[in-house]
Amino acid sequence: MNRLPLLFIALLASFAAAWLGLVFGLYRELGGVQPVSDPFTSELQPRPYTELELAGRDVYRAEGCIACHTQHVRGGRFNADIERGWGPRRSHPIDYIHDRPILMGRSRTGPDLVNIGAREARRSWHHLHLYDPRITSPGSNMPTYRYLYRKQRIGDEPDPDALMLAGEHAPPPGYEVVPTDRARALVAYLLGLDRTYPIPGTPRR
């Protein structure tokens, strides 16, 4: 093994084989996936994100929710993702065609969120939870995102999205805590996360 050019070519070849096989192969195979049409509404699924949801995705990325949350339901025989109610079926490449960048995540310090909009559709719950997760979920170690909320003097009418805070969290009388635009966008994104539509011809697990 003393010939430099030979060594170099061999190293190149071993890596190129896997690169072609794995990366290029996947690129070709996954590049062509198309939306499916929902059998009930005959809408195309997944639907594209709205402007607001895209802004919310960006907050999700910037605040690093992926550090603790994944966005995929696993198939396979040895896990309980489906039993936990995280989704009715295994996630499929089609579910991600509008995701740019992908927010897949690699840790489950928190639950999977790919179908959170189907599971928890109350906007007020999400705001309260983000403001301080321990209000809704005692013992949670999810960070508080109070910096996405704003305390303001109550105007002529209370803000419809004002948080219903009690006890230690309650703002002083005459004030209310309202979501900033970033928090509103984030929650709109979470509520829109729903990939429960069926994909014909694919197994559930």
Place this chain on the structure above:
Amino acid sequence: MVTAPFNWRPHSRGRIADDGHGSAVGPQQAVDVEAARAARRRLVIDRSCRVPCLVLFCSAVVWLLAGTLLAMIASFKLHEPRFLADFAPLTFGRIRPAHLNVVAYGWAFNAALASLLWIKCRLAATPLRGGALVLAGAGLWNVGVLLGTLAILTGRGHSTAWLEFPVPAAAMLYGGFALVAIAAVLSLAARRVRRLYVSQWYLLGALLWFPWCFTVAFILLMPAPVGGVTESAIGGWYTRNLIGLWFSAVGVAIIYYLLPKLTGRPLYSHQLALLGFWALAVCYPWTGMRHLIAGPLPAWAITVSIAASVMLLIPLLAVTLNFHKTIRGRYRLVGPSPTLRFIVFAAVCYLLVGGQGVLLALRSVNEVFSLTHTIIGHAHLGMYGFFTMAMFGAMYYIIPRLTGREWASVGLIRIHFWCVGLGLALMVGVLTAGGIIQGLELNRAAAPLGHYIDEHGLSEGVGAFLSQLQVRGGAVDFLDVTRGTIPWLELRTLSGMMLLAGHIAFAVLVGLNVAGHSPPRPGPMLLSAAGRGRPLE
């Protein structure tokens, strides 16, 4: 089977090789012209490497401290989520990728580049070419890491793990690496030794593979994003190759270089080294999709990755066997020699992390423990127990040769070793144990472990819990699982404090040495041939 690589003369007396600890002065030797010439050549090489390598090593140490601080904050936040909660740049979701990138690209990469350059020059028996390129590259690289980290902390990071640095910062890393790599290749091309020792193969491979996968991943994720699940596939493929074909390759190359030197024994087997290397080069690049086992990827890609991961047993065992046979019978040298302590620790962790990794790649194990703290434990066993410890060892060996100065304090070296050794064992232990419970509760159990312990006491409770595991339970409330992980995470913070203490001791040692406050090396290498000491490298 035993073949001696060039210039590794086995030492007939079997003494401790000088690893910069200062006490190994050999017996009187006849004046040996050849040895004197070799010693002078080494001195010239070390001089040529001095400034570039020291700049890289010192940046590495600064990043090590920064990364440890970030890690401490992140770790503390996982059990005290209200700590510093209202300051957005330090929110957990930003500080975790900041830690990851600072330790990977700041600490580990700088240290790897410096060791790579020095070893390459020593093995090629030629002074470093393009020192100025290295300096420019190091500058570019480190500014890139700084900018990238600030970008993450201000919410501008990319979302793919290990690739969070945004375009400008990543481009600077790219340029910086290219400059350093050019210098490395120039030095290799000017080699005066035809024979390519096994470390050279690994380092050459690393120099080729890293820019390749970085280019592919960077382009397809940032300037021209492919979108969709392909991004996740490419991100995972990049991470795998970065870990296995850059960090692991450099780590193994260093151990292959230092073990024979420090034990005074030739490498046990060249054939075994060949087998280990080519098995790695052929199998490893195929493992890229094992982070999404049972995930949204085509089945063939996942199956191929699992098969290739299991095949990694071949290089793992071949390399470990070679290490063990090389040092066998000389294990008593490990105590007195700081370098050898760290290197042997690293070699043991290499075996452990690989064994654990092969298990984690099996579907039945992966689906239960993937995405839990077990994986974080595995990551630290590899990136810390194996790679970081190998780097510590290399730095204890190389820095005195660059500065011509010994380490200032044996006590501090001891503190460093024991703090990080025990701290790491604690960290991996608690993350693995906590992660196993977490994984079982998430995927298998009908009720959390805590309930059984409350009912039956500790030992019987654990037994009852284990006997109740079903294939499909999944009934444990998520919040109960979360609460169960908190004590383990608290222990992780404790282990982090031990690591921090060790890192401070190490930083003081390096600082004193580089600043010239340490004693000069006893036997100046040139004088050795005149009988004052014998260069054992």
